[in-house]
Amino acid sequence: MALPRPRTPRPRAPRLIRPVREPATVPPPLDGPWAPADRRLDAAETFPLPAGARGPEDVLVDPDGRVISGDEDGRLWWWPADAEPGTRPRLLAETDGRPLGIELDPTDGSLVICDAYRGLLRVTPDGAVRRLSGAGSPVHLADNATVAPDGTIYFTDSSDRFPVEHWRRDLLEHRPNGKVLAYQPGSGRTEVVVAGLYFPNGIALAPDGAALLVAETATHRLLRVGLPDGAVTVLADLPAYPDNLAAVGDGTYWIALPSPRRPIVERLLPHPRVRQLVALLPTAAQPRPARYGLVALVDGDGRVLRSLHGPTGRYPMITGVRQHHDQLWLGSLTGSAIARVPLD
Template identity: 60%
Template sequence: MSVPRPFFIDGATLPATTPPKLTGPWSPADTRIDRAVLVPLPSGHAPEDVAVDPSGAVFTGSHEGVVWRLRDGAFERLAETGGRPLGIEHDPGDDSLIVCDAHHGLLRLTRDGAVRELTRSAAGTEILFCNNAAIARDGTVFFSDSSSRFPLAHWRRDLLEHRPNGRVLAYDPAARTTTVVASGLYFPNGVALTPDDSALLVCETVAHRLTRIDLPSGTATVLTDLPAYPDNMSPVGDGTFWIALASPRVAIAERLLPYPRVRKAVAVLPTWLQPRPGKHTIAALVDADGTVLRTLHSPAGHYPMLTGVRQSGDRLWFGSLTERSLAHVDLD
């Protein structure tokens, strides 16, 4: 049974902060995302994440609940989850897809289009906001439950509340059990495993930082503060990782941190009156220590709200929370 969700936020009182400038490795010198090739969906919008299987087929999920497969230049409607598919991962163990559905929890999608629910709760608590996943070599699925208070439709309220409402979970397919790996996280979003499966890298969107969680202890260590809000992330396979950053940090949101009552009022205003993300999006390549190795930019907002990123050979694929297309660029 679903638990009633709060309407008002309970904002934390925090010191005001100032977003850092995009300098050094974050300098927008490479603006190739503004020249990305767009691949429109047949219908619907908001292909939030993107996955690529060994054959080169590309997968994404739309706001309308459809999982699409792009193969040989043509889209196919693979399945409908009845919810909102977000993170998508190819499972090499059985060639299926793991789908994080914001409404229905963790799902498995087979190549014939069959959808099976894996888990919707952990430690006796509903999974409210299943977001992004990573699959270990033994088949364990690690995934983010971004907020225990606000579902996808009200993600901005979690941002304004600015409390550690999220957790990272692990689903064991053999035992069919779900356990809590770490809790007290600030909107955990993208997750990726280190090559030896000894740790998870986690993007905490609200705290705009990259965090390492050691396994199996669950000990969390902040690796780096980020100048933009991170979303999904994906491993390249060589010990490096791509992070999708949907927008530079919003200065007014950080100036309001000492004023929880003001944020409480802002949270119930129409969306167009609330602090809004910028159109500048970024894809950043980092190593397992969080060191930034390369950044690609879209300062003109050619492909705004970039939320998914995946490398396949020399091509980088992108998904977006708002657009009607996937996009891709070629790497050097």
């Protein structure tokens, strides 16, 4: 009988958060281009993970037509892009960690994986896994990546204090614990592009390579980060918490938004002591994301071009989104399946 493979140790979170007093904010309504007129996400087709597997946080379609996602037990799975709903996946690789963001390296066709426990990984088409920039300094919580034509990998390190399973504590602390990093494949060096961000999450490279778009989850903002200087410009204040970003290739970007903003969370900002106590409560007693499906298409200036909704939350907690031809593929941090909806 084969012995179970050893898993990367899961880091422990600080017991106490260090919140600071912030002014209260008010979530804007879902109106205008954010109005729930297009509710197709509630009719999404689903493709389940194997029994017991959960957390296909991101999704990618590779040049061979394989739809790739991961699970919280460190496995990478794939489905044919033309598969029928309900099709079960095949195993591609095991990272021994917790894969989050998945990107394609255009220089060699390999996959770049942001692993919450192992840092930045490379997975070749045959499933071999190699560690690039490990967890620990300067990488703590690798989350999402984008790869430049020269092979430079830009990726978010969402929090230098809290592991992925304690992301709520980071949002309650509401400090700039995150940064954007750049991995240079030639030298193997990882350098800081910009630090002092509030849970930076999704990231995508502009077509001209002069800037990055970054989704800042804790402050519900879409940022532009200039290259190589790291200058930050706020493009938009969003009505929902953003997660992964995916470039379409024409100067537009899909944003996965796991939940509309929660008023209770924003009313707690002026009360650091209360937030500290809330962080000690069991997860079930803390403010939780709304069960609502939402993705949006934006341009390079952060203007919303289109939003797709799932008000009943049939496919909830959408954290990954990827366009492939006339279809949109979705991933979920907490779900047990990936999903697909048509765009036409």
